[in-house]
Amino acid sequence: MSYVVDDCHFSTRLSSVSSSALGQKGVMLSLMAKHQIxxxxxxxxxxxxxxxxxxxxxxxxxxxxxxxxxxxxxxxxxxxxxxxxxxxxxxxxxxxxxxxxxxxxxxxxxxxxxxxxxxxxxxxxxxxxxxxxxxxxxxxxxx
Incomplete structure (x- = not known):
């Protein structure tokens, strides 16, 4: 899965990410989307x-x-x-x-x-x- 935010490319392989780390990344991406608005x-x-x-x-x-x-x-x-x-x-x-x-x-x-x-x-x-x-x-x- 990959994300593009302000011309920066972030990618992560979901199979290698722990659920807590995935939760933190989800929160981070949510905050980034909020501020992107x-x-x-x-x-x-x-x-x-x-x-x-x-x-x-x-x-x-x-x-x-x-x-x-x-x-x-x-x-x-x-x-x-x-x-x-x-x-x-x-x-x-x-x-x-x-x-x-x-x-x-x-x-x-x-x-x-x-x-x-x-x-x-x-x-x-x-x-x-x-x-x-x-x-x-x-x-x-x-x-």
Whole structure:
């Protein structure tokens, strides 16, 4: 049986896999499928967060809502360039903006961060389980 996930090829021979290992692989593939549904959304959010200017905006909005002018003032870039960053953050859903008169106010969309934190927590759990198994293997070999 083989699986293709994000251009990676995983294969396993069912006859040589124990039922517990098969259960773990099934859980892993289920989680991979779950996150594949949100793959484009996660990609867009991580791409937005890859830029230091956008991370500064997110950090500032963590304190509370702010106008575009307040967010742009400490940065040494032009307003049109800054607005490209804002569009990137808004298009992936990390922030929302609302215009009132001539002022556009930006707010963090905390609900979008749940998708990111859920994915990160799942990755942490997977790696912790892997390192726990490695530790058990190493300590068994030493005994």
């Amino acid at each position: 949100h793959s484009d959304e996660l990609d867009a959010m991580f791409a937005a967060l890859a830029d230091p200017t956008r991370r500064r905006v997110i950090a500032r909005l963590g304190v509370g809502p702010a106008s575009v002018g307040e967010l742009a003032s400490p940065l040494s870039i032009s307003l049109p360039s800054f607005m490209k960053h804002m569009r990137s953050l808004e298009s992936c859903g990390l922030i929302t903006t609302e215009k009132s008169g001539r002022v556009r106010t930006c707010v963090l969309n905390h609900n979008r961060f749940h998708l990111l934190t859920g994915w990160l927590e799942e990755q942490r759990r997977i790696w912790e389980e892997s390192t726990d198994r490695l530790e058990q293997f190493v300590t068994q070999e030493e005994s």
